[in-house]
Amino acid sequence: MTEATSVHTSAHGAEPDMFDAGQPHEQVFELHGELVADADVRTMVVGRDGHPLPVLCMEVRPLSGFKRTVHAEQIYTEANRPLAERKAATLKKGAHVTITTTLHDMRTILPHVQAVALHHIS
Numbered sequence: 001m002t003e004a005t006s007v008h009t010s011a012h013g014a015e016p017d018m019f020d021a022g023q024p025h026e027q028v029f030e031l032h033g034e035l036v037a038d039a040d041v042r043t044m045v046v047g048r049d050g051h052p053l054p055v056l057c058m059e060v061r062p063l064s065g066f067k068r069t070v071h072a073e074q075i076y077t078e079a080n081r082p083l084a085e086r087k088a089a090t091l092k093k094g095a096h097v098t099i100t101t102t103l104h105d106m107r108t109i110l111p112h113v114q115a116v117a118l119h120h121i122s
Contacts, residue, residue: 027103032096033060036069039091041084046075054081056088060099071109072099 039058046053056074061067076084091097 029101029103029106031060031062031070031072031099032064033062033070033099035059035091035093035095035097036061038093039088041076041081041088044073053078054084056084056091058091058097058099060097063096070099072101 036059039056041054042057043052044055045051046055054076056076058072058074060070060072062070074084074087
């Protein structure tokens, strides 16, 4: 039996917030999963300005039964590197976690593409 993946979103993209602040809510994705490896902190070039920053990296297997692993990253400022390292020290293989992120910057990576066909559109 396959369980459904748990996805929670805030408001629809064009729906104003309940306090009428005039700004639409960003859609939020929540993933419940299990760490398949200890989390670690890596220094990565982040953003348009290309500054290296500490990034908490996690490999998470969804509890929904989906057999693929999701790579999740949380960016910290350099001043907060110790905080990122303390957080990573608590996130060990087998721990159950909930990852929350906005959908607007979520990416899907297909690391083993077998073919690419170019289509000419006229």
